[in-house]
Amino acid sequence: MTTTIPIPSRQLFIDGEWREPVKKNRISVINPSTEQIVGDIPAATAEDVDVAVKAARKALKRNGGKDWASATGAHRAKYLRAIAAKITEKKELFSKLEAIDCGKPYDEAAWDIDDVAGCFEYNADLAEALDKKQNAPIELPMDTFKCHVIKEPIGVVGLITPWNYPLLMATWKVAPALAAGCAAILKPSELASLTCLELGEVCKEVGLPAGVLNILTGLGPDAGAPLAAHPDVDKIALTGSSATGSKIMTAAAQNVKPVTLELGGKSPIVVFDDVDIDKAVEWTLFGCFWTNGQICSATSRLILHESIAKEFLDKLVKWAKNIKISDPLEEGCRLGPVVSSGQYEKVLKFVETARSEGATILSGGQRPQHLKKGFFIEPAIITDITTSMQVWREEVFGPVLCVKTFSSEEEAIELANDTHYGLGSAVISNDLDRCDRVTRAFDAGIVWVNCSQPCFCQAPWGGKKRSGFGRELGEWGLDNYLSVKQVTRYISNDAWGWYTPPSPKL
Ligand SMILES: NC(=O)c1ccc[n+]([C@@H]2O[C@H](COP(=O)([O-])OP(=O)(O)OC[C@H]3O[C@@H](n4cnc5c(N)ncnc54)[C@H](O)[C@@H]3O)[C@@H](O)[C@H]2O)c1
Numbered sequence: 001m002t003t004t005i006p007i008p009s010r011q012l013f014i015d016g017e018w019r020e021p022v023k024k025n026r027i028s029v030i031n032p033s034t035e036q037i038v039g040d041i042p043a044a045t046a047e048d049v050d051v052a053v054k055a056a057r058k059a060l061k062r063n064g065g066k067d068w069a070s071a072t073g074a075h076r077a078k079y080l081r082a083i084a085a086k087i088t089e090k091k092e093l094f095s096k097l098e099a100i101d102c103g104k105p106y107d108e109a110a111w112d113i114d115d116v117a118g119c120f121e122y123n124a125d126l127a128e129a130l131d132k133k134q135n136a137p138i139e140l141p142m143d144t145f146k147c148h149v150i151k152e153p154i155g156v157v158g159l160i161t162p163w164n165y166p167l168l169m170a171t172w173k174v175a176p177a178l179a180a181g182c183a184a185i186l187k188p189s190e191l192a193s194l195t196c197l198e199l200g201e202v203c204k205e206v207g208l209p210a211g212v213l214n215i216l217t218g219l220g221p222d223a224g225a226p227l228a229a230h231p232d233v234d235k236i237a238l239t240g241s242s243a244t245g246s247k248i249m250t251a252a253a254q255n256v257k258p259v260t261l262e263l264g265g266k267s268p269i270v271v272f273d274d275v276d277i278d279k280a281v282e283w284t285l286f287g288c289f290w291t292n293g294q295i296c297s298a299t300s301r302l303i304l305h306e307s308i309a310k311e312f313l314d315k316l317v318k319w320a321k322n323i324k325i326s327d328p329l330e331e332g333c334r335l336g337p338v339v340s341s342g343q344y345e346k347v348l349k350f351v352e353t354a355r356s357e358g359a360t361i362l363s364g365g366q367r368p369q370h371l372k373k374g375f376f377i378e379p380a381i382i383t384d385i386t387t388s389m390q391v392w393r394e395e396v397f398g399p400v401l402c403v404k405t406f407s408s409e410e411e412a413i414e415l416a417n418d419t420h421y422g423l424g425s426a427v428i429s430n431d432l433d434r435c436d437r438v439t440r441a442f443d444a445g446i447v448w449v450n451c452s453q454p455c456f457c458q459a460p461w462g463g464k465k466r467s468g469f470g471r472e473l474g475e476w477g478l479d480n481y482l483s484v485k486q487v488t489r490y491i492s493n494d495a496w497g498w499y500t501p502p503s504p505k506l
Pocket residue numbers: 160161162163164165169187188189190218219220221223224225226228239240241242243244245247248262263264265295296297395397423462463467
C-alpha cells in the first residue's frame with residue numbers, strides 16, 4: 001500500500017467556505033508512526049468561534065427557517081444520504097488520512113469509515129421517521145383541552161470530539177444534530193483533525209446549506225473553551241476525558257446550557273471458568289488492544305476465574321506476542337502507534353508506576369525492538385495487581401491490560417464495580433443465566449456478553465458515574481438535539497369561569 005499521500009491543506013470551514021483563522025495560526029500534523037511533520041491544520045480562537053456561531057445562527061433562521069431548521073426531516077435526510085455516499089466514494093482517502101493522523105491500523109480505519117457512512121444513513125432514516133412523529137397527541141383528563149407535541153431542533157450546537165475515532169466520534173454527533181435540524185460547530189481534537197476537515201469538503205460537494213455545519217480545528221483551551229462558554233450556543237456535546245467534561249460543565253452552567261458528556265472509562269471484562277479459552281482470550285485482546293488500546297470503553301481490567309488463570313494467561317501472552325505491530329498502512333497491521341509523544345510518555349509512565357508499586361509486567365509495555373521510530377508500545381499485560389494501584393484505578397488510554405483473579409461470582413462483581421467510571425463492561429461464560437445475573441449487577445451503561453467492543457449505531461451508547469451522562473446513537477442520539485414543545489389548546493366554547501366577572505356598567 002502506498003504510504004505517502006498528499007495531506008490536504010485546509011482552512012476553517014465556516015458558513016460553507018474555507019476561511020483563514022483570524023489570528024492566522026496553524027498547528028503541525030505529526031504522523032505518530034514516523035514522528036515526522038506531514039502537514040498542518042488551522043488553529044481557531046475565540047474570534048473564529050464568534051464568526052462560526054453567527055453563521056450557524058443565520059443558517060437556522062434563513063428563509064424563516066424553511067431551508068433547514070423547520071424543513072421536513074425528509075428534506076434534511078437527502079443531505080445526510082448524499083454525505084454518506086460521498087464518504088463511501090472517498091473511503092480510501094479517508095481511511096488513509098485517519099491511519100496517518102492518529103496511527104490507527106488501516107483495516108480499522110476503513111471499518112470506521114464504513115461506520116461513518118452507516119451512521120449518516122441511519123440518521124437519515126431517523127430524520128424521515130421524525131416527520132411521522134410530529135404533532136403526536138397527548139391524552140388529557142379534561143375534554144375541554146387538546147394537546148400535542150412538536151419536536152424542534154435545539155438550536156446552535158457545539159460538538160467537541162476526541163482523536164481516537166476522529167471522524168466517527170464527530171459523526172455520532174454531527175449526523176443526529178443535522179437530522180434534528182440544528183446548526184452545528186464541530187471542534188475536533190487538535191491531535192487528529194484531518195478527516196473532520198475533509199468532511200467540510202464533502203459538505204461543499206453535496207451543497208449542504210451554508211452555516212449548517214461549521215468546522216473549527218484548534219486547541220481545546222483556545223477553540224473548545226470559547227465554544228462551550230459562548231452565550232449564543234444552545235447546547236454542548238463532548239466526547240473526551242472526564243477532566244475536560246468537568247470544565248465544560250462548569251462553563252455551560254454559566255448560561256444554564258444543556259450538555260451531554262461521553263467521557264472516559266476503566267471497564268471490566270469478567271471471564272468465568274466454563275469458557276472456551278482461546279475464544280475468550282481473543283475477545284480479551286480485542287477488548288483492550290483494538291484501536292491501539294485507545295478506546296474509551298476498553299475492557300482494560302481483566303477479572304479472571306482463578307481456576308483457569310494459569311492456562312488463560314499463558315495463552316493470552318502468546319496471542320498478544322503474535323499481534324502484528326507496524327506502520328498502520330502496512331498489510332495486516334493490528335496495532336499501530338499511540339497518537340502522540342505525550343501519550344507515549346504517559347502510557348510508559350503508567351507501566352513504570354505499576355512496576356514500582358509491586359505489579360508484574362507479564363508481557364509488553366515497552367517499545368518493540370523492530371521499531372526504532374514512532375510512538376509504538378507493545379501491548380502490556382500486568383498481573384499481581386492490588387485494587388489501590390494507579391493502573392487498576394485510572395484510565396491509561398493505551399495498550400495496557402491489568403489482571404486480577406477471583407473465586408466467586410460475588411467477588412467478581414465487586415471487583416468489576418470497583419471504579420469511579422461506568423461506561424462498558426463484559427462477561428464471558430457459557431452459563432447464560434449467570435451472564436444475565438452479572439449483566440444486571442454491572443454498574444455501567446453498556447454490557448457485552450461473550451464479546452467485547454462491537455458497537456452498532458442503532459443501540460444506545462453512554463455511561464454512568466464519571467463516564468458521563470446522556471446517550472448517543474439510536475433514537476436517543478437524535479433526542480439529544482431535539483427540544484420538545486407541548487401545545488395545549490382550549491376547545492370549549494364556554495368561558496373559563498375562574499374569576500367572577502365584574503358587574504356590567506350601568
Ligand atoms: N465515552 C465515549 O464514547 C468516548 C469515546 C472516545 C473517547 N473518550 C474519552 O476521550 C478521552 C481521550 O480523548 P482526548 O485526549 O481527545 O480527550 P480531551 O478531553 O483531552 O479532549 C477532547 C476534546 O476536548 C477539547 N478540549 C480540551 N480542553 C478543553 C476545554 N477546556 N474546553 C473545551 N474543549 C476542550 C479537545 O481539544 C478535544 O477536542 C479519553 O478519556 C476517552 O475515554 C470517550
